[in-house]
Amino acid sequence: MKIFRRLLLGILVFVGVALIAGIGFFKYATHRVASRMAPPLLQRETKVVPDLAYRTLDGQLHHISESKGKIVFLDLWGTWCIQCVAEMPTVQALYDHYRNDPDVQFIIVSRLDSPATVRSYASRNHFVLPFYVTRDEDVPDTMYLRQYPATFIYARDGSIAAQHAGAANWDDSSVISFINRLKSQ
Numbered sequence: 001m002k003i004f005r006r007l008l009l010g011i012l013v014f015v016g017v018a019l020i021a022g023i024g025f026f027k028y029a030t031h032r033v034a035s036r037m038a039p040p041l042l043q044r045e046t047k048v049v050p051d052l053a054y055r056t057l058d059g060q061l062h063h064i065s066e067s068k069g070k071i072v073f074l075d076l077w078g079t080w081c082i083q084c085v086a087e088m089p090t091v092q093a094l095y096d097h098y099r100n101d102p103d104v105q106f107i108i109v110s111r112l113d114s115p116a117t118v119r120s121y122a123s124r125n126h127f128v129l130p131f132y133v134t135r136d137e138d139v140p141d142t143m144y145l146r147q148y149p150a151t152f153i154y155a156r157d158g159s160i161a162a163q164h165a166g167a168a169n170w171d172d173s174s175v176i177s178f179i180n181r182l183k184s185q
Helices: 002-035 082-098 115-125 173-184
Strands: 053-056 061-063 071-077 104-111 131-134 150-154 159-165
Touching (some): 071 082, 071 173, 082 104, 150 173
Parallel strands (some): 104 131
Antiparallel strands (some): 053 061, 071 150
């Protein structure tokens, strides 16, 4: 019985230390994203990309080409990705800025997550973003940036005006200025 108690105590201590380390790492990642400057969004010669297929959390199929005529903020992310989770509050803040703007559409697409997982994540964190899901085979090769999150901003003609790999501070005024410039074109 004494050995069992020591073993149980050792396991509890290990789990506690691991939990504290995990929370500390997440707080560190969140702080790094919050203190990070905005992503470099220099308008470049745009290129047309293949049509990304994604689904609503209720299963309805959509394609990125349906959004032609609008400025589109597309974020490929996952609940399993620490950088993705750390940047999501800044994506929510940018969405809040454009929420009632009919010329700007947000498509926040989770990879490798079920609709139930995304719903749970959004509910727990009080996010009201337009979340969608996709399968890896539905993501065109040209959209793999070798890091997640992968964010794309589309111009009205359906071409990519900017892209960024990794976490960023999306509610920075430079991002808003960039989107506003695209709107005026």
